[in-house]
């Protein structure tokens with residue numbers, strides 16, 4: 001990895017002493033041939049007595065080239081030139097390197113350092129070499145399409161973009177076409193009309209609902225252009241290579257939190273600028289050979305569906321609506337009857353009860369991808385295995401399927417702390433009917449370090465496919481009933497008809513309501529890509545309070 005080493009001398013004035021990579025070799029021989037021979041002498045100002053040969057290099061002063069945001073020539077104002085020791089020098093030249101600085105809790109900030117030089121030609125060579133280095137990083141986006149939901153969260157989307165994101169994009173020479181949405185589905189419909197292929201990425205400014213809208217537009221458009229019918233649940237889908245960036249400006253922002261580690265627009269903008277790439281599993285949801293929706297975070301029936309449905313009527317309350325509706329839904333203690341059937345995930349290495357979470361460069365996600373590639377090579381990839389369905393019939397307070405941890409500020413470890421972003425599986429959490437007190441104990445464990453799966457009324461499975469049919473629908477004449485009867489017939493005939501709760505809930509699908517009392521869900525491994533890298537591992541994960549968290553290399 002390329003690194004520019006910064007030496008700090010003379011009360012904060014900064015100079016480049018040399019440019020080296022981790023092995024101590026010259027970096028710029030690769031970036032700009034010939035420049036290296038010029039570097040060691042003139043760039044170090046030999047201000048006598050101030051040079052400290054054994055100056056300790058702190059980690060903070062080492063910046064990988066991949067984390068340089070921009071390099072600019074710096075205008076030196078007269079005041080700086082006239083001050084102190086500089087007076088004696090003829091004319092000064094300078095350039096500024098803007099780079100990523102890690103702060104607490106996965107927060108990134110754009111910091112800057114200015115290098116001074118008396119040799120104009122050398123200064124220009126440095127600027128050019130660094131710019132070439134940045135240009136050589138092909139994963140960085142140059143042109144983006146940005147959708148802003150002005151009504152998401154606390155209605156700050158436009159301001160957040162203009163004040164915190166656009167200046168960074170300008171600095172990094174990224175051009176952006178910005179659309180401020182005028183109604184729901186504006187972004188989704190627009191993605192079917194514009195030439196998406198001229199963009200390196202699509203950015204949504206809003207919450208999970210806004211992300212969902214953009215993702216539906218992008219996946220739908222790619223399938224349309226590839227001639228793929230989304231209504232057939234068995235059809236393999238075309239992967240989306242255009243990455244999606246999320247600038248959090250919503251109410252929960254769990255997709256951002258679970259993929260970046262913090263809800264912070266500036267951090268997310270920097271992940272976009274450096275061209276991060278995080279593949280993401282997507283679940284497709286069908287009913288009776290009709291496509292309903294895609295989901296990447298929570299697909300929840302019962303508790304979370306009811307909260308969402310109720311909270312939609314209270315949008316005027318902003319993000320607080322979830323607390324209000326959450327409390328109300330908790331008190332109602334509604335349970336739902338139905339049948340869940342699922343295929344356990346076989347190809348994946350992990351389990352939902354693992355202590356290890358999905359982090360940057362996750363080996364479990366990587367292994368899954370390798371396995372999939374191998375299957376592709378052997379021609380197995382599109383063959384559906386129809387065996388090993390597990391069937392569970394019962395009364396549920398919540399049925400939650402999550403493709404990621406669903407960590408968010410309300411629940412820092414999430415609904416399923418060990419769920420993986422890109423392992424081709426989802427964690428299916430079944431919370432069976434229990435007392436209010438026990439359900440509260442279960443919810444409280446989402447906010448502390450205790451294991452939320454360690455309850456007799458909670459089951460969790462890692463799955464590739466699952467189906468749910470409400471009791472209500474099973475008892476009615478419908479197409480799905482015929483399919484259901486074949487599979488669940490023995491259970492239905494055993495079940496006493498007297499004490500059935502025929503209420504139906506709604507699905508909470510990434511923060512969008514979905515009304516369907518029967519669904520068929522399939523996880524599509526790494527269908528989309530985000531401008532993110534997963535949550536980075538700090539050397540001491542628990543030491544979130546340390547002011548300069550060090551990355552584990």
Ligand SMILES: CCCCCCCCCCCCC/C=C/[C@@H](O)[C@H](COP(=O)(O)O)NC(=O)CCCCC
Pocket residue numbers: 206207208209210250251252253254297298304307308322323326406408410411415443444446447508509510511512
């Ligand atoms: C006694 C204390 C109990 C606290 C329990 C807290 C449990 C919180 C789990 C949160 C899971 C969140 C899953 C993510 C859902 C979002 O996709 C969705 C829409 O987000 P957005 O579009 O940004 O608004 N948010 C929700 O459904 C809100 C769930 C809030 C539950 C209290």
Ligand SMILES: Nc1ncnc2c1ncn2[C@@H]1O[C@H](COP(=O)(O)OP(=O)(O)O)[C@@H](O)[C@H]1O
Pocket residue numbers: 148149150151152153154180181182183184185186205206207208209210211213249250251252253511512
């Ligand atoms: N201009 C708009 N007016 C009304 N609704 C919109 C607009 N733009 C997007 N939406 C919809 O608003 C919903 C919620 O948006 P989101 O950004 O997730 O905010 P929140 O997190 O507060 O729910 C999404 O379903 C999205 O489709």
Ligand SMILES: [Ca+2]
Pocket residue numbers: 281402403404419420421422423424425426
């Ligand atoms: Ca997953």
